[in-house]
Amino acid sequence: MRASTRTSLALLAVPTALVGVAACGARPSAGAATPTPSTATAERATPSFPSGWRFKTGEVATEGAQAMVVSNSRQASEAGVEILRAGGNAVDAAVAVGFALAVTWPEAGNIGGGGFMLMRMANGQTAAVDYREMGPGAASRDMYLDGNGQRTNKSTLGHLASGVPGAVAGMAQALRERGTMSLAQVMAPAIRLARDGFVVDSALAQSIAGTRCNFLKTGGEAVFCPGGTPMAAGARLVQADLGRTLQAIADMGPDAFYRGWIADSLVAEMARGGGIITKADLAAYRAEGRTVIRSAYRGHTLLTMPPVSSGGATITLTANILAADGAAPAFGTAAWTHLLGSAYQRAFAERNVSLGDPAFVKVPLEKFTSPDAGARWRRGIDMARATPTSALETRTMNDGDNTTHYSVVDAMGNAVSTTTTLNGSWGAKVWVRGAGFMLNNEMDDFATAPGKPNMFGLVEGEQNAVQPRKRMLSSMSPSIVLDPAGRLLLVVGAAGGPTIITGTSQVIFNVIDHRMSLADAMRAPRIHHQALPDSLTYEDGGLSAEQLSALTGMGHRLRRTSALVNVNAIMRGPRGGWQGVSEPRRPLTNGAVGY
Ligand code: GLY
Numbered sequence: 379m380r381a382s383t384r385t386s387l388a389l390l391a392v393p394t395a396l397v398g399v400a401a402c403g404a405r406p407s408a409g410a411a412t413p414t415p416s417t418a419t420a421e422r423a424t425p426s427f428p429s430g431w432r433f434k435t436g437e438v439a440t441e442g443a444q445a446m447v448v449s450n451s452r453q454a455s456e457a458g459v460e461i462l463r464a465g466g467n468a469v470d471a472a473v474a475v476g477f478a479l480a481v482t483w484p485e486a487g488n489i490g491g492g493g494f495m496l497m498r499m500a501n502g503q504t505a506a507v508d509y510r511e512m513g514p515g516a517a518s519r520d521m522y523l524d525g526n527g528q529r530t531n532k533s534t535l536g537h538l539a540s541g542v543p544g545a546v547a548g549m550a551q552a553l554r555e556r557g558t559m560s561l562a563q564v565m566a567p568a569i570r571l572a573r574d575g576f577v578v579d580s581a582l583a584q585s586i587a588g589t590r591c592n593f594l595k596t597g598g599e600a601v602f603c604p605g606g607t608p609m610a611a612g613a614r615l616v617q618a619d620l621g622r623t624l625q626a627i628a629d630m631g632p633d634a635f636y637r638g639w640i641a642d643s644l645v646a647e648m649a650r651g652g653g654i655i656t657k658a659d660l661a662a663y664r665a666e667g668r669t670v671i672r673s674a675y676r677g678h679t680l681l682t683m684p685p686v687s688s689g690g691a692t693i694t695l696t697a698n699i700l701a702a703d704g705a706a707p708a709f710g711t712a713a714w715t716h717l718l719g720s721a722y723q724r725a726f727a728e729r730n731v732s733l734g735d736p737a738f739v740k741v742p743l744e745k746f747t748s749p750d751a752g753a754r755w756r757r758g759i760d761m762a763r764a765t766p767t768s769a770l771e772t773r774t775m776n777d778g779d780n781t782t783h784y785s786v787v788d789a790m791g792n793a794v795s796t797t798t799t800l801n802g803s804w805g806a807k808v809w810v811r812g813a814g815f816m817l818n819n820e821m822d823d824f825a826t827a828p829g830k831p832n833m834f835g836l837v838e839g840e841q842n843a844v845q846p847r848k849r850m851l852s853s854m855s856p857s858i859v860l861d862p863a864g865r866l867l868l869v870v871g872a873a874g875g876p877t878i879i880t881g882t883s884q885v886i887f888n889v890i891d892h893r894m895s896l897a898d899a900m901r902a903p904r905i906h907h908q909a910l911p912d913s914l915t916y917e918d919g920g921l922s923a924e925q926l927s928a929l930t931g932m933g934h935r936l937r938r939t940s941a942l943v944n945v946n947a948i949m950r951g952p953r954g955g956w957q958g959v960s961e962p963r964r965p966l967t968n969g970a971v972g973y
Pocket residue numbers: 777778779781799800801802820823851852853854875876
């Protein structure tokens with residue numbers, strides 16, 4: 379396997395700007411009194427799950443002696459492994475997985491959307507690429523309000539809902555700067571899957587059925603619902619137009635998408651449906667190299683995604699709140715659930731008012747990365763009482779919930795953590811005719827009605843108001859964790875709108891605080907709190923009767939849901955090698971493939 383010979387200043391940038399404020403590297407965070415010898419080789423503890431919980435402890439992970447790829451699509455993970463076995467590194471494989479997901483997981487994997495890729499190379503260098511969508515040049519603050527100032531559904535459905543896609547530019551940039559192979563090489567598996575087709579599995583069949591074949595009558599229904607019937611599991615899905623599109627990108631690079639005939643097709647689709655993305659918008663799109671947020675958590679190092687994703691900042695503030703006052707209470711106790719929920723509530727309260735696109739608004743990142751800020755929030759948590767969110771002076775947020783995360787580790791120890799999305803499932807339900815792909819409805823991740831409740835009764839702030847060529851705030855949280863010896867320990871991220879932040883970080887806390895194996899950490903019951911609505915959400919059967927009673931007694935408004943978050947993770951194995959676990963709550967796909 380060849381090491382990358384190409385470098386980029388943007389990607390290599392050491393995050394000196396954060397060194398003074400974040401607890402960087404292996405420096406213990408303030409107040410982290412707990413001695414934590416937690417490494418992959420340290421003994422793992424078996425948690426106790428409530429008797430009514432759907433999963434048991436002690437399940438096994440997929441093992442890979444050398445390398446591992448975990449995604450929501452087995453075919454896409456296999457595409458990554460194919461590239462690794464052909465000598466590619468983790469970045470080559472990640473880009474191969476990204477393009478393959480656009481074919482095999484079209485509800486969320488995409489070339490018509492955007493995402494974030496976080497990399498940690500075996501030599502310790504870190505890099506991040508932000509390829510979030512951008513508001514079109516003609517976008518305006520109130521474009522989604524009707525004449526009475528009320529929100530319409532145009533930010534979620536139809537051509538106006540789409541931001542300028544970033545996925546092709548971002549993946550190409552990551553490959554150019556950190557990969558070792560050509561676009562044509564890493565895209566070959568995706569092109570093959572599109573042209574020759576692949577067998578639809580039950581998960582994709584369910585997802586297609588869920589669309590009710592509603593692709594705004596722009597051609598997508600002919601591919602996924604031939605004759606008006608949703609494709610069933612076992613059928614062969616061939617996407618000839620998408621195959622041509624991918625081949626053009628492989629041959630000509632991102633310009634084929636942003637300036638060539640694919641751009642023409644996209645703009646023609648906009649014209650048909652009253653959308654506003656122009657060729658000038660597409661030509662102006664740039665992926666951005668970002669400086670990874672490094673923070674310390676109980677002797678471990680967290681590497682997380684900075685704005686315009688809110689994911690890394692919010693996870694870092696949550697960790698700083700938890701670490702500010704000694705050891706974590708035991709897993710499965712009301713004290714842990716209360717503390718964790720209260721920490722999330724405060725971190726989201728800060729997130730919802732403070733974060734936006736740093737190219738447009740001042741982003742006070744130190745409010746998230748400073749251990750002192752975490753300690754201040756921690757002092758406000760009463761371990762006997764829930765705090766009403768209204769007492770925290772917050773606003774809130776609105777995110778979609780159809781996204782997909784994949785994690786890759788190669789035999790050299792390079793690691794890539796990527797989350798990508800169309801926002802809602804199947805995005806704006808708009809298909810680019812002739813080019814064969816879905817467009818995102820990411821404009822809804824802006825505060826489309828700042829200061830007013832959105833369709834979920836939530837309120838967002840001006841930091842994230844719609845502006846031309848601005849990027850909308852995200853919750854995507856591709857993350858990497860190093861053990862106290864500085865070795866790669868965990869590559870993790872999730873899909874699920876705001877629950878991405880809480881789901882990703884709970885796997886991290888389960889591994890570090892509760893010393894769980896990856897299989898247990900992924901199966902442990904999850905909770906979610908996002909400040910507003912002011913409720914603590916838990917998974918059905920995930921809290922014991924004693925916990926429910928204690929939490930209610932503390933004043934928490936509890937909300938039960940069937941399942942929270944779709945996480946895909948890789949962890950260093952206890953005896954070397956890598957363990958992969960794809961989301962156990964989605965049992966129709968085992969997307970973990972190692973060797
Ligand atoms: N569209 C979901 C997110 O970016 O958070």
